[in-house]
Amino acid sequence: MGILRGIADYMTLQRHLYKYSREKIEAYQQRELRNLVDFAAERSPFYRDLYHGASEDFSSLPVINKEVMMENFSTLNTCCLDRDEVMAFALQKEKDKDYTGYFNDEYVVGLSSGTSGNKGLYITPKEMTRRLPFVFLARSGISLKNLPFRILFLLRVFSQGFADIRAPFLLLKYMSTMTEVDEIIDALNAGRINILMAPPSMLRILLPKRDQIRTPIDTVVSYAEVLTAEDKERFRIGFGAKVIEIYQASEGQLGSTCRHGSLHINEDLVYVELYDANGALVTEPGTPAARMIVTNLVNRAQPLIRYEMNDLIVLGEPCPCGSAFRVIDRIIGRHDDVLYFTNKEGKLQHVFPDLFSRFLITESDRIREFQVIQAGQALRILIDCPDGPEEQKKIREALMKRIPEELRQFGIEQIKLVIEFQELKLPTDKSKYKRFLTTGSSVTS
Numbered sequence: 001m002g003i004l005r006g007i008a009d010y011m012t013l014q015r016h017l018y019k020y021s022r023e024k025i026e027a028y029q030q031r032e033l034r035n036l037v038d039f040a041a042e043r044s045p046f047y048r049d050l051y052h053g054a055s056e057d058f059s060s061l062p063v064i065n066k067e068v069m070m071e072n073f074s075t076l077n078t079c080c081l082d083r084d085e086v087m088a089f090a091l092q093k094e095k096d097k098d099y100t101g102y103f104n105d106e107y108v109v110g111l112s113s114g115t116s117g118n119k120g121l122y123i124t125p126k127e128m129t130r131r132l133p134f135v136f137l138a139r140s141g142i143s144l145k146n147l148p149f150r151i152l153f154l155l156r157v158f159s160q161g162f163a164d165i166r167a168p169f170l171l172l173k174y175m176s177t178m179t180e181v182d183e184i185i186d187a188l189n190a191g192r193i194n195i196l197m198a199p200p201s202m203l204r205i206l207l208p209k210r211d212q213i214r215t216p217i218d219t220v221v222s223y224a225e226v227l228t229a230e231d232k233e234r235f236r237i238g239f240g241a242k243v244i245e246i247y248q249a250s251e252g253q254l255g256s257t258c259r260h261g262s263l264h265i266n267e268d269l270v271y272v273e274l275y276d277a278n279g280a281l282v283t284e285p286g287t288p289a290a291r292m293i294v295t296n297l298v299n300r301a302q303p304l305i306r307y308e309m310n311d312l313i314v315l316g317e318p319c320p321c322g323s324a325f326r327v328i329d330r331i332i333g334r335h336d337d338v339l340y341f342t343n344k345e346g347k348l349q350h351v352f353p354d355l356f357s358r359f360l361i362t363e364s365d366r367i368r369e370f371q372v373i374q375a376g377q378a379l380r381i382l383i384d385c386p387d388g389p390e391e392q393k394k395i396r397e398a399l400m401k402r403i404p405e406e407l408r409q410f411g412i413e414q415i416k417l418v419i420e421f422q423e424l425k426l427p428t429d430k431s432k433y434k435r436f437l438t439t440g441s442s443v444t445s
């Protein structure tokens with residue numbers, strides 16, 4: 001494990017984040033983009049064809065997405081990996097619930113489940129995964145004042161690429177989110193963990209057990225799923241810890257928290273283009289971007305260049321920390337999580353998932369988890385609440401009143417609403433917990 005390499009990475013990433021001016025970042029990005037495009041055109045048959053005769057202007061290069069990437073996986077990657085072989089490997093691992101091992105002893109394979117039924121394959125060279133913990137550290141807003149770092153990292157995907165690290169100032173222990181909760185609590189206590197990294201769905205499971213955690217947790221790092229403002233506050237109070245967010249996807253390390261607590265785009269790791277519905281660049285805070293196109297600047301094994309993501313984000317005001325990296329005010333959620341209703345004028349009206357979550361979560365802090373299943377104007381809401389029928393009745397009554405009221409504000413009427421209580425479990429494979437489902441479309445998760 002290259003601790004020294006890791007420390008060098010840490011210093012570089014810190015310098016980019018806090019010392020680079022906007023001009024310097026843009027120059028850096030342009031240089032990296034040119035190198036990446038040249039590399040891809042030389043080493044990837046897919047990009048060679050795609051860019052044949054294309055203009056020099058980066059922003060006019062063709063946009064790809066997950067479907068295109070998967071269709072052309074074998075010729076897109078620069079390691080001559082065959083899609084069917086990598087997929088068979090990943091599916092077998094998932095079936096065996098064995099998330100260790102490398103493909104060809106060289107690559108960590110990530111498998112994302114898509115709502116449209118197609119799974120995405122993401123490969124990361126072994127060498128690169130070994131450097132990732134330091135990227136997390138440099139870009140997590142965790143201050144060196146927290147030394148020694150004793151970190152428990154709960155991963156949906158477990159892989160040998162993430163071997164436990166034990167150094168005098170750093171303990172990094174990895175566990176799968178599929179581990180029994182009591183076993184996780186034991187690991188927290190045994191390692192005297194002060195930094196807990198987990199997806200929000202996992203943090204919601206740990207929260208009711210907080211009394212059993214004996215060492216105070218300084219920092220909770222949330223990643224892999226959208227962190228709502230309400231959950232953030234709930235974790236802050238519940239764990240008595242600072243809560244920071246990492247915005248990370250299979251496609252790259254998109255954003256992370258600075259020392260001031262804002263979420264910044266990792267401008268030196270990903271190049272993010274935001275456009276409105278008319279194709280104009282979105283640069284102003286407060287406007288949800290209709291399209292988000294990312295280019296991963298660091299993964300050359302599987303170059304993702306002008307790759308359209310499904311996420312909806314809103315930029316924020318410049319941050320007092322002084323970093324020139326753009327600020328993300330909030331991640332609204334995924335495009336396919338947006339709820340669409342017919343309003344009283346017969347037009348389609350959207351409700352963003354973060355707003356709908358708020359209707360539920362702010363109604364009662366006894367709601368541990370929920371799932372919204374939509375079929376047209378009919379909503380079936382499943383709620384996991386550990387309390388007895390008395391509390392459940394209160395929640396049901398409050399929501400039966402609140403949700404139609406809230407939706408009426410958007411001109412949405414004639415809603416059919418069903419609220420049911422049941423235990424909601426995290427997916428047993430590597431997929432993310434999905435809070436919003438639409439039936440009647442090709443929903444598979």
Ligand SMILES: [Zn+2]
Nearest residue numbers: 258262319321
């Ligand atoms: Zn900042």
